[in-house]
Amino acid sequence: MRFALHVQAALDSHHHDQTCQQAEKIVLETVLNASMHDPKVPARILRMFFHECFVRGCDASILLDSTPGNQAEKDGPPNVSVRSFYVNDDAKAKLEMACPRAVSCADIIAMAGRDVVAMSVGPSWNVLTGRKDGRVSKANDTINVLPAPNFNVITQLIQSSVRGLGVKDLVALSGGHTLGFSDCSSFEARLQNFSSVHESKHEYSAKNLKKKCPKPNKDDNAGEFLDSTSSTFDNDYYKRVIEGKGVFGADTRWIVESFARDQSLFFRGFAASMVKLGNVGVIENGEVRLQCRVVH
Incomplete structure (x- = not known):
């Protein structure tokens, strides 16, 4: 079941029509393959989308690895149980082979979030794309920001x-x-x-x-x-x-x-609400990472 949604945002559901027509197909096939081998993948990917967009906005900051001088979001206390980052890595590697530097890691998270819901017999929707990847990821930003289950x-x-x-x-x-x-x-x-x-x-x-x-x-x-x-x-x-x-x-x-x-x-x-959340914190001065785990 696909719903047509009209949301004002600096994004476009046809953004990749010219730059990478295979983008949605590649992400979907990657998610499907991962889910066949691990039934926990759909829930983990959906949760990743939530935890990603609630902190600095939808800029793929949750995918960046920690460095000796910085503890990244994925290592913040609320994100300890966020897993299956390899799915994004796999999708990104395939996209780089098909369409170099065309699809951001932030767009991959958004498309994958939609795909795991649809493949689980839930709704589908047109994902607005054109996000850029951020260059900042700090574990401290996750504290008191992500809505915890025990919050009222x-x-x-x-x-x-x-x-x-x-x-x-x-x-x-x-x-x-x-x-x-x-x-x-x-x-x-x-x-x-x-x-x-x-x-x-x-x-x-x-x-x-x-x-x-x-x-x-x-x-x-x-x-x-x-x-x-x-x-x-x-x-x-x-x-x-x-x-x-x-x-x-x-x-x-x-x-x-x-x-x-x-x-x-x-x-x-x-x-x-997924489309609305996907519009949070969209940045224009970011990059399209070559790999989702590191800034280039």
């Missing part, structure tokens, strides 16, 4: 509003949690603070999750799937929130309920 909705809204996102965008984008798995570290603070009232109201979260994430937790792979169809992009995440089975705390009930009732409404909202 007010905190997340304050952060998101700076990026031009509203409450509906926040709730729609949180639906991206329908894909994949959450480590215990992502929600253990909220879990350990459950009161007896919470335990009676959210029995699933309070009891079952405590069994899966005991203190101390010595299992790095311990955690919880965020909905019952973790490899399919759908609205089950919102249904679980309403049932008291939601792992994350941030929701606005009337929007959650509307997305739980109407999957097509959620798909439209998610696609629109």
Whole structure:
């Protein structure tokens, strides 16, 4: 299901028509191949897009490696669990062979984010392209900027509003949690603070999750799937929130309920918010990196 979205931005869905017509095909094939070998790839790529654009904007700063004189974003505390960077490396290498210095790493992240949703039976949309890659990446920039799972909705809204996102965008984008798995570290603070009232109201979260994430937790792979169809992009995440089975705390009930009732409404909202987030922090004075991990 593809939605036509009209968003004002310094980008163009036809940017690569002349410079690299194979761009979208190459990125899609790379993502598909990686996902066949590792089913965790779709969720990781989608999360990477979120963590990328929320910090310095969509400039591929999350892909830069740390250097002896600088700790980069990917090594910041909120990004420790962001993985599968090799997928971007593979796509970039293929694009450089087909269209040298034509497609930015930032555009690869945006296209891959759309592709993993579409291939997981979710919505698709026209990705606006023409981003440039930034030259700055600092781990400290990730602290108190990325909306953490244990933040309350007010905190997340304050952060998101700076990026031009509203409450509906926040709730729609949180639906991206329908894909994949959450480590215990992502929600253990909220879990350990459950009161007896919470335990009676959210029995699933309070009891079952405590069994899966005991203190101390010595299992790095311990955690919880965020909905019952973790490899399919759908609205089950919102249904679980309403049932008291939601792992994350941030929701606005009337929007959650509307997305739980109407999957097509959620798909439209998610696609629109992904395009809006993809417009954040677009820079004009960046570069098109030869390799995504280093500045040239």
